[in-house]
Amino acid sequence: MLDISGLVSGYGRITILRGVDLCVREGELVALVGVNGSGKTTLMKTIAGLIRPTGGAIRFEAAELDGRGCERAVEAGVVLVPEGRMVFPRMSVWENLMLGGVHPRARARRAASLERIFDLFPRLAERRDQHAGSMSGGEQQMLAIGRGLMALPRLLILDEPSLGLSPLMVQETYAALRRLNGEGLTILLAEQNVKLSLAVSSRGYVIENGRIVLEGASGDLVRDPATRKAYLGRL
Amino acid sequence: MSGEVLLQAAVQGLQMGAIYALIALSMTLIFSVGGLLNFAHGDFLALAMYGSFILYAALKVDAYVAAPFMFLLFLGLGILLFRRLVQPVLAAGVLAGAQLTLGLVFVEQNLILVLFGGDYHTVPTVLSNRNLVIAPLVMPWVLVVGSAAAATLAAVLYVVLMRSDFGRQVRAVTQNRDAAALMGIRIDRIQALAFGLGIGLLGLTGPMIVSQFTLSPTMGLDLTLVALIVMVIGGIGNFLGSMIGGLIIGVAESLGSLLYGGTVGAMIPYGLLIVVLLFRPRGLLGER
Amino acid sequence: MTALFSGYGGPLPWIAFVVIALAPFALGGGSISIALLTMLFIYLCIAWNIVGGTAGQFCIGHSLFLAAGAYTPTLLSIHFGLSPWIGMFAGAAVAVIIGVFIAWLSFRYALPPLSFALVTIAFAMLGYLALSSIDFFGASRGLTLPRGGPASYQFRSDGTYYVVIAVHALAALVLSAWLYGSKIGLYLRALRDNERAAHAIGVPVLKYKMMAMAISAGLTALGGTFYAQYLQFVEPHTFAGITIVIEIILFTVVGGTGTVWGPVLGPLVLVPAGEWLRHTFGDALPGVHLLIYGLLLVTVIRIAPDGLVGALSRRWPKAELPRTTSTESA
Numbered sequence: 133m134l135d136i137s138g139l140v141s142g143y144g145r146i147t148i149l150r151g152v153d154l155c156v157r158e159g160e161l162v163a164l165v166g167v168n169g170s171g172k173t174t175l176m177k178t179i180a181g182l183i184r185p186t187g188g189a190i191r192f193e194a195a196e197l198d199g200r201g202c203e204r205a206v207e208a209g210v211v212l213v214p215e216g217r218m219v220f221p222r223m224s225v226w227e228n229l230m231l232g233g234v235h236p237r238a239r240a241r242r243a244a245s246l247e248r249i250f251d252l253f254p255r256l257a258e259r260r261d262q263h264a265g266s267m268s269g270g271e272q273q274m275l276a277i278g279r280g281l282m283a284l285p286r287l288l289i290l291d292e293p294s295l296g297l298s299p300l301m302v303q304e305t306y307a308a309l310r311r312l313n314g315e316g317l318t319i320l321l322a323e324q325n326v327k328l329s330l331a332v333s334s335r336g337y338v339i340e341n342g343r344i345v346l347e348g349a350s351g352d353l354v355r356d357p358a359t360r361k362a363y364l365g366r367l
Numbered sequence: 368m369s370g371e372v373l374l375q376a377a378v379q380g381l382q383m384g385a386i387y388a389l390i391a392l393s394m395t396l397i398f399s400v401g402g403l404l405n406f407a408h409g410d411f412l413a414l415a416m417y418g419s420f421i422l423y424a425a426l427k428v429d430a431y432v433a434a435p436f437m438f439l440l441f442l443g444l445g446i447l448l449f450r451r452l453v454q455p456v457l458a459a460g461v462l463a464g465a466q467l468t469l470g471l472v473f474v475e476q477n478l479i480l481v482l483f484g485g486d487y488h489t490v491p492t493v494l495s496n497r498n499l500v501i502a503p504l505v506m507p508w509v510l511v512v513g514s515a516a517a518a519t520l521a522a523v524l525y526v527v528l529m530r531s532d533f534g535r536q537v538r539a540v541t542q543n544r545d546a547a548a549l550m551g552i553r554i555d556r557i558q559a560l561a562f563g564l565g566i567g568l569l570g571l572t573g574p575m576i577v578s579q580f581t582l583s584p585t586m587g588l589d590l591t592l593v594a595l596i597v598m599v600i601g602g603i604g605n606f607l608g609s610m611i612g613g614l615i616i617g618v619a620e621s622l623g624s625l626l627y628g629g630t631v632g633a634m635i636p637y638g639l640l641i642v643v644l645l646f647r648p649r650g651l652l653g654e655r
Numbered sequence: 656m657t658a659l660f661s662g663y664g665g666p667l668p669w670i671a672f673v674v675i676a677l678a679p680f681a682l683g684g685g686s687i688s689i690a691l692l693t694m695l696f697i698y699l700c701i702a703w704n705i706v707g708g709t710a711g712q713f714c715i716g717h718s719l720f721l722a723a724g725a726y727t728p729t730l731l732s733i734h735f736g737l738s739p740w741i742g743m744f745a746g747a748a749v750a751v752i753i754g755v756f757i758a759w760l761s762f763r764y765a766l767p768p769l770s771f772a773l774v775t776i777a778f779a780m781l782g783y784l785a786l787s788s789i790d791f792f793g794a795s796r797g798l799t800l801p802r803g804g805p806a807s808y809q810f811r812s813d814g815t816y817y818v819v820i821a822v823h824a825l826a827a828l829v830l831s832a833w834l835y836g837s838k839i840g841l842y843l844r845a846l847r848d849n850e851r852a853a854h855a856i857g858v859p860v861l862k863y864k865m866m867a868m869a870i871s872a873g874l875t876a877l878g879g880t881f882y883a884q885y886l887q888f889v890e891p892h893t894f895a896g897i898t899i900v901i902e903i904i905l906f907t908v909v910g911g912t913g914t915v916w917g918p919v920l921g922p923l924v925l926v927p928a929g930e931w932l933r934h935t936f937g938d939a940l941p942g943v944h945l946l947i948y949g950l951l952l953v954t955v956i957r958i959a960p961d962g963l964v965g966a967l968s969r970r971w972p973k974a975e976l977p978r979t980t981s982t983e984s985a
Contacts, residue, residue, distance in 0.1 A: 180549060181548075182545060182548060184548065201548075202548040202549055202550075202551060203548075203551050203553055205551075206549075206550065206551030207551065211549070212549050214545070214546065214549060218543050218545065218546035218549070219546070220538070220539050220542045220543055220546065221542060221543075222542055223535070223538060223539070223542070227535055229540050230532070230535060231535055231536065231547075231550050231552075232550055234550055234551060234552055235550070235551035279550070283550060283551060293547060294598070307483075310485075317452065437716070437797030452953070452957060455957060456956060456960050457956055458960075459960030459961060460960070462713070463960040463961070464910045466904070466956060467953065467956045467957070467960075469901055469904065469905055469954040470905060470949060470952040471900070471949075471953060471957050472901065472947065472950065473905070473945070473949030473953075474949035474950055474952075475898065475949075476945075476949075477942045477943075477945035477946040477948075477949055478946055479948075480945070480946070481942040481943050481946050485942075497780055522964070584942075588897065592780065595773065595776075596777075599770075599773060604790045619912075629786075630784055630785075630788040631721070633784055634780075634781055634784050637777040637778075637780045637781050637784075637866060638781065639778045639779075640773065640774075641774055641777045641778070643771060644764075644766065644774050644777075645760065645764045645766075645774075646764075648764070648766070648767075648770055
């Protein structure tokens, strides 16, 4: 579904990604693990269209996504739930969700999508009119995921969803992700928390200094001493 | 100084204040969405007023009738200018954008000078020289209508921003541009529309208030400065703040002129600006 | 001396400058008055650039300094018969005091750049309103300078005035170039690019802000004195109005803020262009020349948002300017 080859990207003159190869097949839940500064976020943003790559290619199903911008990505069905959530703080839950569904394909199904999301995250329904900025980290994460879902993604990308969340909220969030993947949504998950992300995914990649250094089935990666090494013993 | 005279001046100040508030709101819209400080804002308003002057002088079209046409014209003008001129310059930074608007001040002021000469002009309408009397107040109809129109437009703008999809997208871009982009929102399109709307509002406001002003080529800069002051005092990006700020400035200017003379009255807004910038830099109601 | 030549193009721009400066004497006639005006703006732009470009403090209050330099010696001359040659230092002192006060305010209240610009506008407008309404300053009519000779900073020929301002400009240029290459200049640019970082590494922020402002204010005031002596009257619109500050800023922007030669290039191109336009079109329709002028300005900004110097150094990148690029990060 998603095919990335030789991706080179960065900010201005600073190159972060030095040739990344990665693929995600339909229906999978793939994990991308790496420490701070390894290039996870840059990769996520480049796939989503926020950053224009300087080399390599991103192909999603039939469409070429490299350097075409966010609108193209969202239209094709690639939606990013960014690091730090980035909810719109001075708008209500409902407004945030409505904004998720602005592009034409999603707009037609907005009402139905909204219902589905409130179903998936009952807490959001409770806080429908609350300002997003006043919610807890976990609630914001749910909102951010919900907002991403409103855009009717074929591939949902998440950048560090467990960051800053209480353990309980992390469990809830991952449960939701598991459920969504079970219903058929393809997910690419970037995390610092190796144990968690490899536990919920079927396949994984390890990124270090802008390059993929390991890949394989999640179960294998967990046991692989090389993974441990890439994390300086943080497993 | 009788209470009646003070009351009269205060009411007049409130009415002018509503107009100032609307100008400030349109300026805030442009600033919040694109980061552009439009020094030429008042000059666009002046152009709109001169536009209605021309329509009146040449075609005997009453200013109030001209208003909707001016709105559409200026909306289109705004979008065109943004796409062709402002957006490319903004790529070099917001400072460059502000400098561009300084250049536009030059252009527009002298465009007016060339087309209309340096003489003062006035534009009479059907309501000129007639007063609404609600004892003990004697209010010129043009001011009543002008301020009512300004208040109404402000309310309409509020509804658009808060309730419509477009308004939501505009606010999203203001609050987090990257997140808005990730939703598939076309940032450049929203910016162009917001800019166009801001200018369009000026096109609509101009004819509505033209008959209570004396037109001169340099009036634009004064209007820009007042709008700037209101915007800052109320808190940049704060809708309610701009409304209240406008009313405060309007009343302060009016009462100040009455009690201490025209020059002091003109100085008060600047004094207030300095005080607010130093002691309440986020504005009286805080930024949004 | 060699430090001055270490910039873009080495000694070439300096030679060019001197040659151009001498040109009006060869061309004669009307070119001297245009050259005079050009040189004045070059001088004022260099002065503004010290605080506005190099130190990155976008100050729109320079009309105050100009007015200080224009009004103070004039008043001293009218009331005490003091020669403007001496009075101009008093004018500079007044400007420096005002400037340092504003810089102190901006530091004390931690004003972000936008607020700083607005505060300076507000002070400038207050000054303008005060000068145009108080009779002591001549209100809106202004004051006429008492007549005198060279001892009172008045000359009969434009040529002499031109020499005076050209010397001013050259001195300012040397000062600006020296400042640029010196430690002070480095600190100022650090302030401009990232004030917090500069503070963190120990740059005394307040001291340098005040210094930049003081130099800029003093220089501008001297320019104001010159202009007053040339016009032989002072009045609020010309000296304290915002228009002239906008022109100074625009010329510097077109030339390239934060560079040594930007404030020279801008006026060098734009002032004669403006005068030529006025000469050619000015009579037909009043304001046409200014309109074309404005369009020209807007076009230049559109094409080269980081100024002519920026555009030139992109065209000939080899001799790279010792400068960081524009004050904005996207």
